[in-house]
Amino acid sequence: MKPNVRLLRKSRQYSVEFKKQIVAxxxxxxFSINQLSKLHGIANQVIYRWIYKFSTFNEKGFRVVEMKDSSNKKMQELESKNKELEAALGRKQIQLDYLEKMIELAKSELDIDIKKNYSTPQSTGSGKTKKK
Structure with missing residues (x-):
């Protein structure tokens, strides 16, 4: 036989500062309610309760409704921005590959070393030279 064991209900206590930070x-x-819920592992209803209690914008008798379209729209805007940045990165990578190929061709066909080697001494240029 199993001993008479009761399941203990686990509850967490959150500080007022934490609750206000979530509302802020x-x-x-x-963040949306769903994002905050997933991020902190708190039920949506609890976050709504905190909003009604600690919100600076909430007035008594009004209900807070989060439009799912707004979070979807925000996600679409971020995805389009991401695609735009990836395209810019791709263009820059193509330009970089092109310039490296041109440097390679200049070295092989024209015997012009465009890249500086770190081991070669710096040229004096047109400056004055010291007499020994």
């Missing part, structure tokens, strides 16, 4: 993150638009 939501109000700043940086």
């Amino acid at each position: 993150d939501f109000e700043s638009g940086e």
Whole structure:
């Protein structure tokens, strides 16, 4: 027989500062309710309760409704920005490959060493030379 064991209910206590920080993150638009819930492992209902309690914008009698379209729109904007940056990076990489190929061709066909070697001494140029 199994001993009479009761399951203990685990509950977490959060500080007021933490709750206010979560509400501030939501109000700043940086995070959505779902993102905060997943990030901190807190139920959506708890975060809504904190918003009703600690929000600076919330008035009594009004309900906070987060539009899913706004978070989807934000995600689409970030994805388009990401694609734009990847395309710019691709163009720069093509330009870099082209310039390196030109340097290689200048060295092999024209015997011009465009790249500086670190081991070669620096030329004196047109400056005055010291007499020995």
